[in-house]
Amino acid sequence: MRTTMLGLLTLTGCTRWDEPPPLPPAGAYKHDAAAENSQAQPIPRDGIAAALTRPLRKAGWFCAQARANADGRALWCRIAHHGAADTVQPQVAQFLLDRDDRLAWAWFPPTEADPEDHKVAAAAAPALTAIWPDAGAQLRTEINDFDDDHRTNTAGDDDEMPRTGWRxxxxxxxxxxxxxxxxxxxxTPVRRWPFGSDHYATSMSSAVDDLRAGGYDCSYPPQQNCNRSQSNGYFRVTLRGDQIVSAQFGIGSRIESGRQQHPLGQEFPHGLTFLTETVRRPVTERIEQSRRTGTSFAGIxxxxxxxxxxxxxxxDRGDLVAYLDIQIGAPLAATLPV
Structure with a gap:
């Protein structure tokens, strides 16, 4: 039943399978606040959210409810695949549930790995099979056949991105x-998608001066990526307007004789001011724990x-050198980067 479209061919209805999916869907975030709740929650023990994410969590993924509102709730899952030369290739899955706990939308973005690894199908098939028992087998067939067929033809015969679709x-x-x-x-439409982040994040305009004081090269607005060349550091955000939704940054650590030789204050002299006062201290303590031990973490x-x-x-003597890639918060569903 595989249907690969490169031209103007369509299936029944008005769907055009040769066009990319709308990310995010039109109007998903064009609404006033609707009881937005940006406090992350663990996945409940029962219900659709638990069933969807259980296969992923058993496979080592971290999953949580990232945000919710009056119409639905957004789930975010992530796993860090470790590759050659101590590299990390994260993989993410996103789910949107409606107010009645039904799956409305899901996204399994690609990874940087070779498509032959079939990582998208490996994540999506068991998750969707958990709520739609007959969906997984066809999904694996469609994706794996597509990956195999187009392994050497990434642009398509007419320089368009090859795509496939089914229903x-x-x-x-x-x-x-x-x-x-x-x-x-x-x-199962969700008209107003959750967009809150005010529980944990401040605005970029209020944080940018502190970043510059720490040696980051920031030209905001409109730049959302800042670099700190003297320490190979970076700081980048996703935004909704001026409000920070998620923040990623890289920072080194060097422990000698039990003492940190690269204090956090060298790069953030006023602390992590892009975080609200409510969460700043406990999040900072969690980051410092990983910097002392050189260990990874995923949690709430x-x-x-x-x-x-x-x-x-x-x-020697138990000293430690480390580099940490840190993410605070999850981007809005169906937006880049993931």
Whole structure:
């Protein structure tokens, strides 16, 4: 039943499978606040959220509810794949549930890995099978066949990105190597998608001067990526207007004789002021713990999503050198970067 479209061919209805899926769907975030709640929550023990994410969590993924509002709730899952030369390749999955706990939308973005690894299908098939038992087998076939067929033809015969799409009784599925797999459930629309982040994050305009004081080269607005060349550091954010939604930054650590030789204050002289006062201290303490030990972390700290990918080396006398890639919060569903 595989249907790969490179031209103007369409299936039934008005769906054009040769077009990329809308990310995010039109109007998803064009609404006033609707009881927005940006305090991260663990996945409940029962219900659709638990069923969807259970196969991923058993496989080592971290999953949580990132935010919610009056119409639905957004789930965010992540795993760090470790590659050659101590590299980390994160993989993410996003789910949107409606107010009645039904899956409305899901996204399995591609990874930097070779498509032959079939990582998108490996994540999506067991998750969706948990709620739609007949969906997983076809999903694996569609994606794996597409990956095999287009292994050496990433641009398509007419320089367009090759794409495939199909539909079953549960949802519409679109897949390509640029966007990964986007799943839109049948008859389960969420009109107002959750967008809150004020529990844990401040605004970029209020944080940029402190970043500059720490040696970051920031030209905001409009720049959302800042670099600190003297320490190979970076700081980048996703925004909704001026409000920070998620922040990623890289920072080193060097422990000698039990003492930190690269204090956090060298790069953030006024502390992590892009975080609210409510969460700043516990999140900072969690980061400092990983900097002392050179260990990774993924979890919820003071209602805030925190992931830390640490690469470390132990030196003589127990001294430690490490570099940590840190993410605070999750981007809005269906937005880049993931």
């Amino acid at each position: 079953d009784t549960h949802a519409e599925y679109r897949y390509d190597w640029l966007n990964g797999l986007v799943v839109t459930a049948q008859d 700290v003071a209602g805030t999503l925190v992931t830390i990918d640490a690469r470390s080396s132990t030196l």
